[in-house]
Amino acid sequence: MARWADHAIWWHVYPLGFTGAPREALPAGSEPQHRLARLEGWLDYAVELGCSGLLLGPVFAAETHGYDTVDHFRIDPRLGDDADFDRLVAAAHDRGLRIVLDGVFNHVARGFGHPEWFRREGGDHAVFEGHRHLVALDHDQPAVADYVARVMSHWLARGVSGWRLDAAYAVPPEFWARVLPGVRQRYPDAWFAGEVLHGDYAAYVARSGLDTVTQYELWKAIWSSLRDGNFFELSWALERHDELLGSFVPQTFAGNHDVTRLASQLPDERHLAHALAVLFTVGGVPSVYYGDEQAFRGVKEQRAGGDDEIRPEFPADATRLAPHGWPVYRLHQRLIGLRRRNAWLVRARTEVEHLTNRAMAFRSRDDEGNQVLTLLNTRDDPYSFPVGIDGLRVLDSSSPDGKAPWPTVPPHGWAILGQ
Template identity: 35%
Template sequence: MSWYNEAIFYHIYPLGLTGAPKENDYGTPVHRLNTLLPWINHIKEIGCTALYIGPLFESVGHGYETTDYKKLDSRLGTNKDLTNFVKACHEKGIRVIFDGVFNHTGRDFFAFKDIQKNREHSPYVNWYCNVNFGGNTEYNDGFSYENWGGYNLLVKLNQRNPEVQNYICDVIRFWVSEFDIDGIRLDAADVLDFDFMRILRHTADEVKKDFWLMGEVIHGDYSRWVNGQTLHSVTNYALHKALYSGHNDHNYFEIAHTVKYLQNMGDLDLYNFVDNHDVERIHTKLQNKAHFAPVHVLLYTLPGVPSIYYGSEFGIDGKKEKYSDASLRPALDLNDYADAATKNPCTALIAALGKVRQGTPALSYGSYAELALTNRQFAFARDLEGIRVIVTVNNDDSDSEMNLPTGSAQEYVGALTGQKVSAQGGRIHVRVAANSGEIWLPAGDMPEYKPVQTNVPETAAAKENENAASEAEEEQAAENSTVTEAAPEKEASNAENTDKASDNTANSADVPSTPEAESSNPQETETVTAPNPHKTPEEMTVGELQAAILAKMAGNGPVDDQMKKTVYDNIWHDSLVNWLKSFR
């Protein structure tokens, strides 16, 4: 196995955390990256073993409109600063991956500037998609071109051009030789050309042992991207949605169903998260702030690689704004959180979970087995080489008792509370506190941990939820009377509650959703007839693309309701075009 199979990631958006100006004047470098050096100790202290940081390279604004792939953004410092930063991380045992924005460049990128200057005579005309000298843009370039997401600020690279492929591969080699990075997160991977990704994977395998490629993918069958030829992992937006809505709706069926759905895709080590630089903070999304605890217990124990977005370990808020993601990417002073690991219950929980995860191989490599499930209680096992680790979570305002099958161990200890229980007849009877979770480890086989205070203090919002909870007491009693799998109608009902506004704005650029995404209704697309066979994928509407994809799927075998939902949930035109083209 590789380092990333056991990793616990910390995610930093450096332009935000350092308080860099929103616009780059390309002036004298300001060494803001060096202010992040103290964060390395903090990252290690809370149990994280890897850092995803980016975007880092010279750009005009939010970082995803790249001007120079080989120069640290002037607002952050110099290449020497970045080399020293990665070295400092490695000295603390922390791996580092960068943001690779290879789908598009900014308008200040050298190749685009040359086209502006030399027009048809530029040697870089074919570096971009569909450059048309008979068109124009709002910038009055005197030509038009294909962009990302409808924004001409982001010029789409022609990933099928060998010169572009060689250039990007050279960038990867440069990043490894210059900065000694351990992997790359590919921005907008759901619209990257698959042959291009195969080339990137070949380069990754060459430059460094266990070099990790992880892609940003919003919707779809993740196994299309995660395999031996393309990427090692992708962002797990399916679980992200289930973790917050499953708690807000008191519906653990949604989470359990999502885990099964993901497991049916194969043995994929997905990048799990509850928030990032594109979506609202988990503390903001949760209607009952006390659910911070069970959400993170699940994040650290379900199959996949867990990740914490900077500041969320302190329980900070961040709300999605219509035209800006600035509130999701704030500047923070680490001195304001100097004692957080011992005094802030959110941070103490994250640190405890990091310690448990690092000392419990079953949470990285173990198989998954559902043990008990109701709307408000959920238990599962992670089994590895005869050792069974049991995880229990409770989203109810009252304590709950659970009777669960064990492995061969005669005694279990709660890693977060220190509670010990003896097995009787191959089962343990445990009490799970209200709005909390626990990780039960076989006593003697696993290290025991000093219990920490992990309950998140109630807030005004949590108090308000008490009223709603009390109104549902009768329903809760009925739900808790049986342990069963979710009824199809319950799953379908909750699937319709997807927070489209949040998930659909999980874009790589600091821009609002595309107009087409905002106007598309996944439910309406179910009635779309077969697309015009004379249209190219780029010419098709979202509905036609969805219909074409389903037709391709049907040609390969039966198409079930979950497969249909996956297609209809994807309302991104570029992503659907790439999906349709991936069928051979």
């Protein structure tokens, strides 16, 4: 993994939704609509949040939602043109922010210019997960591998730092193993993250040559354990997560562009902080999905337009955000700041030290003797954790003054202790 990625904390943005772009591609010959400039206006917000880069959803010419690409070498005219993109990259770099792009290389739109690269299945073109307008590429064809390598290199040369590879789980890992070495030779600091939902994450990373994959097991356990009052699920997921860190650093998150918002998953809004405490005190390369830092709500539905709620337009500037979201933004700032002051956490190994359905203590450590102890209580009464806290102080907590009879945690409270 590129060394800079050890310090990466992403603000994950879906540009077509964020900028209020129309659902459908513009008519042929239309002038570009320079919406990427709106994203420039939010870069300082991302910096103040504590993030070090933008993880951008699709920006390439597409027919509708961006995952139906027609030309990977062209910025979607709904967002702008090459000049708009170059300005965004320059503005981000001026603020110390990196940019990672979303590469949809498993499937394309039917209007993609190389139908000879479509994979055939049963006498027809293969499609992605039943979506007839998303046609699968034939990853056995050398021309497809060459095309993907050229696309990656083109945008890396334009200043991006890496790639999120959409639906990587549907692509044979050996395809990436053929593509990436040549790209890495030219851009050795590039970072490659694959979208993998389930299965053997470590084996996929090893066979593909990717730096990381998305940690959906941990994502699900974070909100589900809090919603259901079952920290045993989170404990199991953290044990699995710890094993993964023996071979690679997972890409971690509590929300993204494909799932119901965290604030909508949790019936008790006090537990949003517990979820973030987990995200920022265990190993991984974390990302925050735009709007989650303002406690946006939104439910994903399995229907046409079912992603609209979770991919909303952002206002013109931060003054137009709802007042109730700013305490959650400040909570993110605090915990991201804690994470950045303890950058060793990216590779930390975690052990659960105490566990009940609604009370949990886990300790994250590295080989240098650094440690952080996270205490989570979702009970209606105070809970005294039978764990050692010698030499530790409170780094952050649910108590406004940081004072409590630690390791006793107030009802529905939390604390992070460290050196």
